[in-house]
Amino acid sequence: MSDIWSLGIQRLLSRVNSFYRSGSSKSKCKLLLCNAQQIGWIREDTANQLRQYPNVFIEQSDRFILSDHLNTYENRSEAIAKVLNDMRAKDSLKTLRGWRDELYLVKSAYSNPPLFAIERAAASAFGIRKYGAHLNGYVIDDDGTWRMWIGKRSKTKQTFPGMYDNLAAGGLSHDLTPTECMIKECGEEAQIPKELVVGKLKSVGAISELSFAGAFGIRKYGAHLNGYVIDDDGTWRMWIGKRSKTKQTFPGMYDNLAAGGLSHDLTPTECMIKECGEEAQIPKELVVGKLKSVGAISELSFAGHFFVALL
CATH class of the missing domain: 3.30.750.160 (Transcription Regulator spoIIAA)
Known part of the structure; x- marks a missing residue:
């Protein structure tokens, strides 16, 4: 069941990360x-x-x-x-x-x-880069089982009415920080009182996508690399990067093995090769032809546990 679910998620991610794929609207x-x-x-x-x-x-x-x-x-x-x-x-x-x-x-x-x-x-x-804040909520049963809260969008929403969604989420407007945005959306979308949210939100990172969105246009973001080591006993271990203390954003925090924003003259793979050299000092010959694209999704989560392999 797990393998079938994982394959379904990979197919979904492949559809979401569509802009650089053959037959997309990029050439036009x-x-x-x-x-x-x-x-x-x-x-x-x-x-x-x-x-x-x-x-x-x-x-x-x-x-x-x-x-x-x-x-x-x-x-x-x-x-x-x-x-x-x-x-x-x-x-x-x-x-x-x-x-x-x-x-x-x-x-x-x-x-x-x-x-x-x-x-x-x-x-x-x-086709402008946009940012948002998304909240996943979980309930832990007495037997230790984790269950996830699933929201449903109002039928009067301008975008994707009536569809399933995060517990709460919203676009990051010009006058809000991600945390302020999340507090606002918790009240507006999920009727969660402010006192239950302030000081209790946990930021667990950000992931990205670049996709064609029908009448709504193009959404643009970046490229991220997760690296793994497989031990002799078959155990998978993940490489964790740490951001420089001089970085303008999230200095000193843990990060992907390498990651970077997608500039106008690079494909995602070219961007990843460049960032591997600049951020992780990985020689080009160890990267070219060995990167595996596993799709992309767009989310900034502030609660729960969210694990995604992104390239």
């Missing part, structure tokens, strides 16, 4: 750049709309670039907001029908300064 997408940094991917249907705003989006052969005269967080955010409001009024971009009046920060990486803010409903249409 253009890069989106701001201040010489890649921040997203633009599909052809979105590109057709951006061409109506040449004072904001400048098209080149394989990319759209935010105009150089937009050189501050404030004026970029204002210009993007005007474009999106115009698109919304014309109903020219389907995903804007789910307008949230909630802003996401746009960054080339989580630790980098924000370049501008964008309406949440538009983020996937621009």
Whole structure:
């Protein structure tokens, strides 16, 4: 039963991590750049709309670039907001029908300064990196059996109505930390009182995906490597990395063997080879041809036990 379940999960992950696979929409997408940094991917249907705003989006052969005269967080955010409001009024971009009046920060990486803010409903249409906080809840029976709480989304949700979900989860808006976001979502989605949550959430890490999401666009993240050693008796042991104390994010904390954000000019495998050399000092000849992609999922969990092998 366990092997069948594991195989099913691997197939699911393979479907989720679809953007770089043969036959995906990647070949029909253009890069989106701001201040010489890649921040997203633009599909052809979105590109057709951006061409109506040449004072904001400048098209080149394989990319759209935010105009150089937009050189501050404030004026970029204002210009993007005007474009999106115009698109919304014309109903020219389907995903804007789910307008949230909630802003996401746009960054080339989580630790980098924000370049501008964008309406949440538009983020996937621009292939922009998004972040969220997800909570898994468990109950331990008297016999030691662990059971997981499964949430169900409201039928009035703009995205994936009526489907099963985490106990609580939410996108990370511009004015919240992950913990603040999780506390808010616990109250709004699961009616968990604040006093039962504050000080009791446990962050267990973050994992990523890059996928095509139908009418909602493209979701973009990074590449992670877990390494294992198999003892003579067949026991599997996992290599655990530790982040440098000078890292901008999570300094000194345990981590994957190697990991890194996916820049615009690298495939996931190329990114992983680069990070193995830079982060773990693993020679290239020990990596090339030996990496195994096991899929990707997108989650930032703050409770329970979550174990995923990611490449």
